Amino acid sequence: MTLPILYSLRRCPYAMRARIGILLAKQPVMLRDIVMKNIPAEMIAVSPKATVPVLVLADSTIIDESLDIMLWALQQSDPSNLLFKEDSRAFPSMLNLIHHNDNEFVESLEKYKVAARYHDIAEVFYRNQCEIFITDLEGRLTSSEYLMGDKPCLADYALLPFVRQFSRVDRKWYLHSPYTNIQRWLNTHYQNPLFSKAMKKYPQWLDNHESVLIGTD
Template sequence: MVVALPILYSLQNCPYAMRARLVILLAQQPVLLRPITMKNKPAEMLAVSPKGTVPVLILRLPADIDNKIKEKQQVIDESLDIMLWALQRNDPENLLYSERADALPEMLKIIEENDKQFKPSLEKYKHAKRFHEKTEESFRLACEPFIQRLEQRLTQHEFLMGAAPSLLDYALLPFVRQFSKANRHLFLQGPYSHLQHWLNHHVQSHLYARAMFKYPLWLDSHEEFVFGE
């Protein structure tokens, strides 16, 4: 049987792609990285995931050369599903907090709140700040309850679930980073001392630097890069 590495289509600064790359690195799951841009989406990606968003992971199932069984593919095109796929294969840092039966449901609930409630408010806040709209403050305030709950969690322990990083930390990191950058001055002056420390810890890490290394675009050369080893 021949097993080919999975293919990962990714966008450099997309928060969903960022969190997938972070956890792929932590799970030590090598993939063939294909960096893209949203302005020029590869036909190969759209053929397997017509919705046209990243990340997209293509699992290439074993092919039997002797019996001439063609390679089969499985497509995972939601970032959280990619993260869980990687951690279910290998979780050396115990990001799933496996000793706590209630940990994963709790993390998934907060991630859903981030994705479905906080993220839309964050996008409106970023847009209003960028274009100097009068709605900027109201959209910032709409983000505050979620941010304050994260701050409160971090008053109890160093990371969002406890004394060590978890799936939740890496799932939320790119979005908290975006919030901090929307109005840097307000974030630094705001009541977020624990969140500021948490964010700095992550973005200054070697892991973050590896996840954010900028590879050449795949469509420019069709060169794939082994990522996650």
């Protein structure tokens, strides 16, 4: 049996999102961990945009968007019902929240990270831009454990890598911020063994061309 191949980068939030989806769906894939300064020619050949994640299915279909990889995996198997299939209104709501993350929050987050790295006076401005979305999430978590209720859904895991990045830009500020529900939500994810599996460090594929099997448990 030929298994799908996932090109991944450990700390990339999009690749992290893809790995989390695969682990949640318990879909076995062969992971190839890479570094962006030395991208394998095999990956560029199937996905010329040369960014991770890239999933190559057994039939040679290419999926190179992180959310699409999550959806592919959960459409194969969704043991925790993260898509809330019993509620026809839930899935569009999840996608809408993820859309705001990917198309608004992430842009501000990238600027916030750069400003903080170079001690730019615009750091606070971009953090305030990020807080528009963070405040919305904080409100959602006021009345429930997770973003759309008392059990996690696709959106919780799709947003996790990016909210995690936000929390790490200025750790001291974050720990003293009013976002106590966000802090609780993140800590709940960190305590889940799945997070440790998603963040496990593997040898670089280009070093020995040995893929690593994930998603089997």
